Amino acid sequence: MYDVIVIGSGPAGCAASKKCAELGLRTLMVDRRLEIGAPLRDFEIVSRDGLQSLGIDIEKHWLDLSFRKIQIIFGNVRSTVILDDMEICSIEADKFEKHIAALSSRAGADIMIKTEAVSFVMERGTVSGVRLRSGNAENEEKCRIVIFAGGVDSPILHGIPELVYSGDRVVARTLQRRVVADFGKLDSIDLYPGDNLRHIFAVIPKGDNLANVVLVSRDASIDAVRYMNDFMDNVLKLKKWGSLQDVSSEVHSGKIPLKLGVPGLILTGESTGINHDNWVMGIENAYSSGVWAAEAAKKMIENGEFEELSEYRKKIMEVTGHIENRNFREKLDNLDADALRSRLTASGTLHFQMHGSLLDILEKFL
Ligand SMILES: Cc1cc2nc3c(=O)[nH]c(=O)nc-3n(C[C@H](O)[C@H](O)[C@H](O)COP(=O)(O)OP(=O)(O)OC[C@H]3O[C@@H](n4cnc5c(N)ncnc54)[C@H](O)[C@@H]3O)c2cc1C
Known part of the structure; x- marks a missing residue:
């Protein structure tokens, strides 16, 4: 037994x-x-320090890339966050x-x-x-x-x-697509909030012309594939891309x-x-x-x-x-596009000592 x-x-x-x-x-x-x-x-996405503190050493065969830079791109406005004391890894x-x-x-x-x-x-x-x-x-x-x-x-x-x-209840819908394309040099995780702030796209480089393009929407009823295709064609404007994997999920x-x-x-x-x-x-x-x-x-x-x-x-x-305790959902509901635009414009390049919490970044812009 x-x-x-x-x-x-x-x-x-x-x-x-x-x-x-x-x-x-x-x-x-x-x-x-x-x-x-x-x-x-x-x-x-995981934090290197976080895993190491759990006694898990990062191994090359499952680590793709690691980053200290995150960019937030909202229309023509771009803000860069440099992580001084933390490395995030795409695995x-x-x-x-x-x-x-x-x-x-x-x-x-x-x-x-x-x-x-x-x-x-x-x-x-x-x-x-x-x-x-x-x-x-x-x-x-x-x-x-x-x-x-x-x-x-x-x-x-x-x-x-x-x-x-x-x-x-369903609280969100996600779609992640493994894309092969000529991305050029990607050295950051790029976040693209949608105009209505109900959804966000992330481009997570995986090396070798590969990236995961991820959509997270707080509106679970959207046609995620249509949103994703639109983002690829009209925002990323890649000349040619191929999808190797599409994984859609509802978050309950x-x-x-x-x-x-x-x-x-x-x-x-x-x-x-x-x-x-x-x-x-x-x-x-x-x-x-x-x-x-x-x-x-x-x-x-x-x-x-x-x-x-x-x-x-x-x-x-x-x-x-x-x-x-941070009431993210409420703050997101109250944020409008103009407020986000002016916060991003004002912030320019930000340095962060986060002591391990990515949520501090989110809070900064809400
Ligand atoms: C779309 C999405 C994106 C995410 N991205 C990230 C990220 O980038 N970084 C991050 O840190 N976290 C992320 N998360 C969260 C992360 O996936 C979860 O926190 C983590 O997987 C939870 O681990 P768990 O072991 O509790 O459950 P799970 O990982 O869900 O594992 C549960 C396991 O139990 C098995 N199981 C269930 N019922 C039974 C049964 N009756 N009999 C036998 N087996 C059973 C299932 O098959 C499954 O393998 C994301 C989650 C979602 C939904």
């Missing part, structure tokens, strides 16, 4: 299973995906996920892909295992603690009514759980729902939360009883809660 079954092999699941194995717990991590790292789900997210899964395997965790957790096994109000489906076969796997790291869309959690309290607020766990079960990463009304938790915070979930699991196994996870919640809130 496993001590811990971790459901989900995203950043939170990999962190949790690695830490559990390091803490000497017999650990299994399962994912329903056909392959770890695919399909792609994120834009692939190959699929290879990154395989890398962190390998770290967890090396630490001693077992990993099974193409394996979906379909329901929890309950005994006297306590989660005591998981029902797993692999192809046509189903089996019950018992364990002492389940760590759920299944991300935002987690229907399996709805089987535990006391966890779930809020309705699901998810059904936000009231608690971070019930006896036998701990939620981690995006599945906690913390901060979904604002945006997403992000790779680094999801990873940190996975480590803390593993520590909480170890403690519960040692003490033989469920604890209320208040310390665990506090830690997650400390790293993600600062987003909540």
